[in-house]
Amino acid sequence: MASTALLWFRDDLRLGDNAALRAAAGADALVCLYVLEEEGVRPLGGASQWWLANSLRALDAALREKGQKLILRSGNAAEIVPALADEIGASEVFWNRRYGPAEKIDGQVTRALKQRGIEAKTFAGALLHEPDAIKGSTGAAPKIFAPFWKRLRAAGDPPAPIRAPSKWPSTKRVASDDLADWSLEPTKPDWAGDMRDAWAPGEDGARKRLHAFVDGALSTYADSRERADRDGSSRLSPHLRFGEVSPTQVWHAAKHALDAPAKERPSPASVDKFLAELAWRDFAHHQLRAYPKIADENMRDQFDRFPWSEERKGFTAWTRGQTGYPLVDAAMRHLWAEGWMPNRLRMLTASFLIKHLLSDWRRGEKWFWDTLVDADPANNPTNWQWVAGSGIDSAPYFRIFNPVTQSEKADPDGDYVRKWVPEIAKLPAQFLTAPWEASPMELEEAGVRLGKTYPEPIVDHKEARERALGALKKMTGK
DNA sequence: ATTTTTTTTAC
């Protein structure tokens, strides 16, 4: 009897290194499905929705070249997947495993399929190593990154990536939603223009980005990643978020760069740093799994009694890039325009919101969730709790970034600030980190009127720092 | 994955 397989795509919108796909392609007929889930997973923010729409289009186009197409359905996956499996007469349903609260849905799907006599076949592919593979001396995954990273390294390289199937089964005609009806992309104000220029969602875009990075910025990654004025980041985060490239593919590509001739070879320190960043992604997924409410609850409950400021004006100024601290503002405007900012500036802007404005980290996390194209249910809350100090493994409460010092280090010539805060672009570089220090004459020559064309700092750094240290110290009870 | 203050060291 001819077999039919259902392949359920989720956060793995790729054909390469896709174990579930490889296995499903062994059937006689194949149907590929994506479900816009309305239950059991965190609803996507605006920027991520834009990315998803483009990634789904890219995946559908790639599948059509193979005689397939991507079937779209929306609703509760626990009902949709078994129903579709029934509809097409599938004997097996394939997917790559995901981790965290979404596992509950997958369990429901598995049980519903079993009742119908259909087998769920699941595979690894979302992380470098599956959560259960990394264990500390207690048998649980280490809750601190350093030992986690040590264990992950000790586990060795993840298995080599596998290729997309070379032979494809036939497909079946199945009704699909129309992507346009999902309204994932902006219409009235089309705010995605800068995103279209900055990104190429989809597996091809991911592959090109990976190669560009491995052949380019990786060589100086350890230093360049700290610089806002250089393209030192890999910019792979949204591709990884939607699984257009697997962390395994990225890991092996970075390691492979060490085999290049000496002249083109990246420094081992840079490769190591980059691999550690990849490991942070695994670490965050472990954290999400251990703390399903990581986006809503402090991991350290002493933060439950911290008197966060409910004030709105400062928060709004932060979201709009109007704090009066040029590097903070540049980064927040960059985020709004391209749906992304480099890691160092995420730390700086998050620190500013939490420590300088005393805003609850959850407000900031939600803003990033809505505006980042790479908004990830594990990474985003993990990193916000890290900056807040409320995470199990996190920065100590007294770690407060100085926005001026950071500006001097990350953007010494002011190129990044000039790009995103053009109203002060004519100021000499020395004042682009702190325009309030320029004399009235220098401000006038640059066409800057503080408080009019560009804000005065909404808080004084020294005062804000002392205020935060006092409040945080009081919270700890010491 | 820091900043600021204090202390030490090196001219």
Add this chain to the structure above:
DNA sequence: TAAAAAAAA
């Protein structure tokens, strides 16, 4: 006296 290192937050 200034830079570097250490300590404290």
